[in-house]
Amino acid sequence: MRPLLRWFKTALALVLGVLSAVGGVLFLLSAALCPPVRRRAPALAAVERRRIAGCYDAEVGPVSPSPHRALGFLTARLGPGLLGGLVLFAGVIGAGYGSLVLWGWFLLTIHDPLNVFWSACAGLFLLFLAVQGMYGVALLEVRIARRFYGPDDRAELVRRIGELAESRAGVVEAVHDERRRIERHLHDGVQQRLVALGLVLGRARRSGDPAKADALLGQAHEEAQRALDELREVAWRVYPATLDEGGLGAALETVAERAGIAGVPVRLSVGLTAEPPEAVRAMAYFVAAEAVTNAVKHSGASAVTLDVTQRDTPSGTLVTVRTRDDGRGGADPAGGGLTGLRRRVAALDGRFSVDSPVGGPTLITAELPCA
Known part of the structure; x- marks a missing residue:
């Protein structure tokens, strides 16, 4: 039913296009004779845009053209509009001859059945x-509409330069945020452990009681072990060695294991046909790790789902990282951690979204192009 409905909508769009093309010819003649009429061009072009977008289920740019560009659009689509009429006429003729073998015997006097058969074949x-031809005309109309309703080359170049400048500034800010976070971990964690270790060792050296000195040395050993664990934690957050040694799947298994130890099980699904490039692999890992860490620490979730998929698109391979937790929701997309991830994803021309209504669930999605 869907192909039939699509064909019917396409045929309807061509019929309306033929009528609007005839009206467009009259409008352009009027605009040539009476220049003030040209001010109505954007309104008439908007009607054509709605017809193309609605009947062809096509996405047409939101840019409203100037009267000059609207006149250009109306002029450019005269050819496809009239061509659509010829295609429809040819379709009616073909349908008539193609069905001749069904109705010709009852309405016509047939002297040569073989001619009827060949006429039906030619009609089909x-x-x-x-x-x-109908689909060709439809594709041509969509392309013309996108050409005039999308940004011109200069506007597109300015927009792209703005995006690059914004993403570069965001990456610089994200790097600064990451440095500050590492500094806090080192200052509040490892450094405090090392200071405590030095104090305990000093007390052990000054102690004249062998038993007390032995106890202090045991305490110093524990402090050294804690400092080493926290140093490993900082190194793991900066860049895990597993990512290079075992790939993205192995690194994400480590994330799932750490979350499980913290009491929040993670259901991990990795569907990669090939290992992504290094930059994409690292970004996918950090997005997943940050999302899972936030779910464990702040959401009150009892379970997290982490899915990594890879698919081919017309513009290249796309890696999608999606995390979902059943926590309380209400995550702030403008928060420091999520903002840093958004900036870093934007630096790779990716897309980052956070959907976290109050009451949950929280869904974090990052789409990373590999090109």
Whole structure:
């Protein structure tokens, strides 16, 4: 039913396009004779845009053209509009001859049945060409609409430069945030452990009681072990060696194991057909690790789902990282950690989204192009 409905909508769009093309010819003649009429061009072009977008289920740019560009659009689509009329006429002729073997025996006097058969074959072939021509005209109309309703080359270049400048500034800020966070971990964690270790060792050296000195040395050993664990934690947050040694899947298994030890099980699914490039692999890992860490520490979730998929698109391979937890929700997309991730994802021309209504669930998605 869906192909039939699509064909019907395409045929309806071509019929309306033929009528609007005839009206467009009259409008352009009026605009040539009476220049003030040109001010109505954007309104008429908007009607054509709605017809193309609605009947063809196509995405047309939101840019409102100037009267000059609207006139250009109306002029450019006259050809496809009139061509659509010819295609529809050919389709009607082909359908008539193609169905001749069904109704010709009752309404016509047939002297040569073989001619009827060949006429039906030719009609069916003409109908096939007309159907293909319908989709060709539809594609041409969509391209013309996108050309005039999208940004011009200069505007697109300015927009792209703005995006690059914004993402570069965001990456610099994210790097500063990451440095500050590492400094806090080292200052509040490892450094305090080392200071405590030095104090305990000093007390052990000054102690004249062998038993007390032995106890202090045991305490110093424990402090050294804690300092080493916290140093490993900082190194793991900066960049895990597993990511290079075992790949993205192995590194994410480590994330899931650490969350499980903290009391929040993670259901991990990695569907990679090939290992992503290094930059994409690292970004996918950090997005997943940050999302899972936030879920463990702040959401009150009882379970987390982490899915990593890879698919081919017309513009290249796309890696998608999606985490979902059943916590209380209400995560602030403008928070420091999520903002840093958004900036770093934007630096790779990726897309980052956070959906966290109050009451949950929280869904974090990052789409990372590999090109």
